[in-house]
Amino acid sequence: MPAVPTASWQDYLKSLPLYLLPHHAISRLTLRLTRLRTRWFKNAFIHWFTHQYDVNLDESLYRQAQDFEHFNAFFTRELAPGTRPIEGDACTVVSPADGHISQIGDIDDDTVFQAKGHSFSVTELLGGDTQDAGLFRNGSFITVYLSPRDYHRVHMPLEGKLRRTIYVPGRLFSVAPHTTRVIPRLFARNERLVALFDTCAGPMAMVLVGAINVAAIETVWAGLVTPPHRRQIEARDFTDSDIILQRGSEMGRFNMGSTVIVLFGEHAVRWQSMFAAEAPLRMGEAIGSAENPR
Known part of the structure; x- marks a missing residue:
């Protein structure tokens, strides 16, 4: 069994400012931005995100930025059939x-x-x-x-x-x-x-x-x-x-x-x-x- 990670000073430095942020206001803004259909914006956002987080689009049903109507459609993308077999029996x-x-x-x-x-x-x-x-x-x-x-x-x-x-x-x-x-x-x-x-x-x-x-x-x-x-x-x-x-x-x-x-x-x-x-x-x-x- 691997050791249970403990908090570091970097964890505290990154986490404690979260107490001060307006969480719901930020999330409402995110909601709007991720549903913008402006083609250049959503395509650039998808390209940046894909490279920044090393997203594997080879498993996605759609693989090109232009195939998604907005960023959220990319983020909640459907997988191609057969990429996630369901293992085992009914229980x-x-x-x-x-x-x-x-x-x-x-x-x-x-x-x-x-x-x-x-x-x-x-x-x-x-x-x-x-x-x-x-x-x-x-x-x-x-x-x-x-x-x-x-x-x-x-x-x-x-x-x-x-x-x-x-x-x-x-x-x-x-x-x-x-x-x-x-x-x-x-x-x-x-x-x-x-x-x-x-x-x-x-x-x-x-x-x-x-x-x-x-x-x-x-x-x-x-x-x-x-x-x-x-x-x-x-x-x-x-x-x-x-x-x-x-x-x-x-x-x-x-x-x-x-x-x-x-x-x-x-x-x-x-x-x-x-x-x-x-x-x-x-x-x-x-x-x-x-x-x-x-």
Whole structure:
């Protein structure tokens, strides 16, 4: 098991100014800029971003800047068919996204490990509902960080029937590795959308965490969830809607990058031992399995 990274003075230097920034105002500006259709601007922006972050467009369905109507269409680009095979059988848990593992492991009662010296509770992550949080007490979790260069659609780790969503307002701190090592309770402080599903491994929560410059979070069943940014928690019941998403199918996307956290209940899944913090992931890659399939 690799050593858990600790915060450096450079991490503090880069992260602490974030407390002073107008997160939502910056993200509203980003929303507008990334949807400009001015051809020279969006093409130049795409070219710069591709080279700056070493984006691999060979896997994209469209590969030329002029093929995208605006920068956000490029950022949330669709992959070419066959580039992300879905591994395993019906109760193999697959990675929900391309990215790197921020953390993976067991939930300690109600506590999720964020980084050395920092953790947060499942209860606050899910918006304060103790009944929802109780489903995942002593369960398992994985936190996946999507860097700017990554594919930014989020997919289902298992087939699931949507039961409930919770929109939780909050800040929009960066979720880059240096901020997770510095800012306490980061993922429970940022704006986020929680989606609760019933799966063959029991209850599963997928938490899409917003971040600075993440100007929008979408789901396939509701479209744009944020913006607008609200001040109150909003829960929606989908029990009677019969929304069922297949394993590996798209469930949502970040319009600009962020983090997704997946939670399972106690004795629900077993993670593959090869995966640990900082390991790279590809969407559809097998990362675990249901221990007692239902």
